[in-house]
Amino acid sequence: MRYPVMTIDLxxxxxxIETLTARLSEYHTSVMVVTKVFRASPPLLKIINDxxxxxxADSRLxxxxxxxxxxxKVLVRIPMISEAKDVVRFSDISLNSEIxxxxxxxxxxxxxxxxxxxxxxxxxGDLREGIYYAADYMDDVKKIMAMSHVRLEGIGxxxxxxxxxxxxxxxxxxxxxxxxxxxxxxxxTLPVISGGNxxxxxxxxxxxxxxxxxxxxxxxxxxxxxxxxYGKPIKxxxxxxxxxxxxxxxxxxxPSYPEGLLGVNAFGEKVHFEDQGIMTRxxxxxxxxxxxxxxxxxxxxxxxxxxxxxxxxxxxxxxxYQVGDILEFKLTYGGxxxxxxxxxxxxxxx
Ligand SMILES: *Cc1c(COP(=O)(O)O)cnc(C)c1O
Numbered sequence: 001m002r003y004p005v006m007t008i009d010l011x012x013x014x015x016x017i018e019t020l021t022a023r024l025s026e027y028h029t030s031v032m033v034v035t036k037v038f039r040a041s042p043p044l045l046k047i048i049n050d051x052x053x054x055x056x057a058d059s060r061l062x063x064x065x066x067x068x069x070x071x072x073k074v075l076v077r078i079p080m081i082s083e084a085k086d087v088v089r090f091s092d093i094s095l096n097s098e099i100x101x102x103x104x105x106x107x108x109x110x111x112x113x114x115x116x117x118x119x120x121x122x123x124x125g126d127l128r129e130g131i132y133y134a135a136d137y138m139d140d141v142k143k144i145m146a147m148s149h150v151r152l153e154g155i156g157x158x159x160x161x162x163x164x165x166x167x168x169x170x171x172x173x174x175x176x177x178x179x180x181x182x183x184x185x186x187x188x189t190l191p192v193i194s195g196g197n198x199x200x201x202x203x204x205x206x207x208x209x210x211x212x213x214x215x216x217x218x219x220x221x222x223x224x225x226x227x228x229x230y231g232k233p234i235k236x237x238x239x240x241x242x243x244x245x246x247x248x249x250x251x252x253x254x255p256s257y258p259e260g261l262l263g264v265n266a267f268g269e270k271v272h273f274e275d276q277g278i279m280t281r282x283x284x285x286x287x288x289x290x291x292x293x294x295x296x297x298x299x300x301x302x303x304x305x306x307x308x309x310x311x312x313x314x315x316x317x318x319x320x321y322q323v324g325d326i327l328e329f330k331l332t333y334g335g336x337x338x339x340x341x342x343x344x345x346x347x348x349x350x
Pocket of ligand 1: 034036059076077095158196197198199217218219220221228
C-alpha cells in the first residue's frame, strides 16, 4: 500500500444518502446532491444514481463533464460567460444571477437546439451570489421568460457561505415573497424554490421552514452526516465516510519549545509555542500539499501540533507508536476537498 491513503467507505455514503433523502421526502423537499467535494467521483456517483435523489449538482463543469447519470445535472456556481457553450452541453440547469450571462446561455442553447433551465439566485443577506432581494428584479425575470432557449426553472438562495447568515424563517420568507411576486406578476408557477445548502436542515427538521420552499442543495450533510448551521450530527448518519491514513517517518522525544532566535515559519506565519517540556513527537509523511493540519481530526490519542508542505508533526504518549506505523484521522470538509484533489493521496474505495 502507498501512503498517504484516503479511504472512502461506500456503504457509509450510501447509508447517508438513503437516511437523509428518506427523511427529507417527509418534508416534500427534493434534493440536489452536490458532488464537488469529491470531484463527482464515479463510485460515489453510482450510489447517487441508484438512489431516490432528484438531481446531481456540482460547482465545476470539469466535474460535470465526467458525470454519467439520467438525473438532471445542475451547475451550482454561477457560470462564466466564456463557458456558456459548455454549460448548456454538460448541464441541464444552472444557477444564475446575471442577465448578460443568461442571454449567452440562451444563445448557446439555441445553437445546439436545447432548452437550458435557469434558477435565478437571490442574495438574502449572506453577500455571496444572487440579485439583492430588495433590488428591482422583475425586469430580469421578464427578459428571461421572453428568451426562447432558456426556461425559468425556479429561484434559489444561498446562505451560511460567505456572511455566515443562518437560515431562519424571517430570512427565508424573503425568498417566498419573491416567489409570490414573480408568480403573480407573470401568471406562472415556479417549479423549484431552492432554499439553500446543508445549513438549512436544522430549520427543516424543526418544522419551521417556510411553506413553498421545496428543494435543498446538499453536499456536506451527505459526506459528514451533519447540518452546518450549528454543526449538529444527524441521527443514523456517518461522519467518517472519508478518512486519511499516513505513515510515521520519525518518532523522537524532543523539547516542545523551539531553540534559538524565532522568526516566521515556511508560510510566513508567526507560530505560538507553549513549553510543555520534553514530549514524544512523530512526523507523518503528509503535508499541506495533501491536507491542511487543521483539517485532520485525530482518533486514538494523537494530537496534531502543526505541519509544513510535506510534514505533519504530531504528539502522543511515549511508546504508543513507532516509525512505520500508520496513523488514521477523520477529516473536515476542507480536508476531504483537499485530499480528493491531491495527486499524491491514494484513494481507496471500500
Ligand atoms: C457547495 C454549494 C452547495 C452545497 O453546500 P453544502 O454546504 O456542501 O451542503 C449548495 N449550493 C451552492 C451554490 C454551492 O456552491
